[in-house]
Amino acid sequence: MTVDETAVEERVRAFLARHDPAATPPLDFLRARFDAGLAWVHFPEGLGGLGAPRELQSVVERALTGTPQHDVGRLAIGLGMAAPTILAFGTEEQKRRFLRPLWTGEEVWCQLFSEPGAGSDLATLATRAVRDGDEWVVDGQKVWTSGAHFARWAILVARTDPDVPKHQGLTYFVCDMRAPGVEVRPLRQITGEAEFNEVFLTGVRLPDDLRLGAVGDGWRVAQATLMNERVAIGGAPGRRGGGMLAEITETWRNRPELRTHDLHRRLLDLWVEAEVTRLAGARLREQLAAGAPGPEGSGVKLAFARLNQALSGLEVEMRREEGLLYDDWTFRRSESVDFFGRGPGYRYLRAKGNSIEGGTSEILRNIIAERVLGLPAEPRADKNVPWKDLPR
């Protein structure tokens, strides 16, 4: 049976009749919403969904406006990356264990992928996982880990076989962030705050049932995560004039004394670019409703990074004397990821990360060129060489 819009609306009505959003504690409400299959309707029944087409999620969101919500900024990695990967590669037991508290926000997730020596070339990563009976012993260092300081779980890629070429020797795990040997240190960024962390893994023991996918299949599993990440960063549903554009257009409308002809021309240029990017994202989501995210998501992420940087830069320039100021350099840990919060100076600096996190714009162009456009790869020095023999 396919679930249509009417059926979803009926589900929401029945759910609200049983759970009064005003009278139910928020967490109980979110748990009940998950159990009613209204968390992510395209997930299977019993796992927070209805097995319905993805685009019907908007029906649910509209109907549940004003009810208790989870913090999307805090849960971004769980919702956008861990969940689709667990759904695609996890065992039944893993799906039942992890998805519900992930969605309700009871358990926050982070991502242990990048390393000091493995950024764009993720597949060269050096964190080792060595099998010891029913357990794996993990040693290594991860970096640029948002939210590691409040995360319960992490998605982790580690090297399980150094004797084969780099893509073949990786395995994907769920890492228990409370396990002994996991040490999280804040990493201060150019904004002054620490949204990111370094994570040191020393003799961390993970049971084999925290492995996601087959041993040696970690690269393939990670690809699914990364495609979802790019869609999560670049493809968030937006309204016209929303996001970074909302900040600068508000300033433009309210502060006529700041307007110049040069700024006007550049703002209109960027407004058009933002609108066509929004439409491209909307079109991508329509295509997604029919299937899994493909490499096209990389394009929207690329455009989103460029736009955020251009718009936030223009706003600082437009404000002139105020642009010389900054709200606060105090070192602090942020509780959530927010591209648009705080002042224009913060937005300008934070946006610099948009073309680095989740795949640099340069790597995304390579992905588009090779996987969408079918252009030949550059000659490579690391093909068919065992990982342990690669220069580092």
Next chain:
Amino acid sequence: MTLLYSEVEEELRAAVRDLLADRCPPAAVLAGAESAPGRDAELWKALARDIGAAGLLIPEDLGGAGASAREAAVVLEELGRAVAPVPFLTSAVMATWALVRCGGDAARELLGELAVGETTAALAVSLATSPYALSTPPAAVRAEAGRLTGRVTAVAGADAADLLIVPASGALYAVDAADAVVEVVTSLDLTRPVAMVTFDGTPGRPVGADLAPLRAALAMGAGLLASEQLGLAEWCLATTLAHVKERHQFARPIGSFQALKHRLADLWMEIVQARAAARGAADALARTPGAGAADEGGAGEVALAVAVAQAWCGTAAVHAAEECLQLHGGIGMTWEHPLHLYLKRAKADEIALGTPGDHRDALADLADLPAPLPA
């Protein structure tokens, strides 16, 4: 609203594409560009009558298909991809839409002829007319007691037209093209040359009492031109990709150099955005058939979608054609390679129906981003 293509739209596309592959390969367009610039009467007959493209926007009770801007847009994508020298945009979109909006018996009768492809029409306005520059009506032609006198320059599609729809003295007139003087001038665009049209006491029948239908037709033309630009840009990208995968220098396909890969990835993204914008405009035009240009009340959404599509797609098509030329190297500069037809069309299209800058300027009002206050 959907920005995807429906099954019906894909079927129409396939029919048009088959016809063009058969009758209008690039070599044939190139050969015809000098012998009969801008004209392939047989191809137009097949497209207009056999496929029924002429009647797409005409209501069914007048013998048309009663389809919408979405279907017309798909035809234009294919025509752009082939730089096909046929008057679909000028006759089946712009002139036809002006008559649809005129209503009235005279207009309806003409639509009946247009629907079956018996007649081909053109709007007697410059192709460079911006849809935003019509607050004061064009004064080029004046009407007196049913006789028109004056001259209109840079009219596209006039050479292929039997019927001219002429704005004169604040109203619209139908004129038999044979009664006017149509002189094709040497044009930048070899596949859609423009003409000078002269009226000298030429008889005209009134079909519209004011210029509102003209504004609607220009908005429809501008919005759907984006789809032609999209198809054109897609051809340029596909042709460039094929070339850089084949062409070897330094013992490698040149498409394996990262400098070129990144340029092509950026161009691809620009076209992804162009596709979304062109579909957005076609969908908006299809959903509100009564809507016209910016000055018509309640039509802001349509006007905005059209302006966004034109502000982006005009530039994207030129960029695609210019990248195509550059990445073909010396081959791209030769007359023999058809890509110059695309460059010339793209550059002319950039000027047609408002430049990208005109459309961006219009967005100052449409998107509420007011200009600086006067000093």
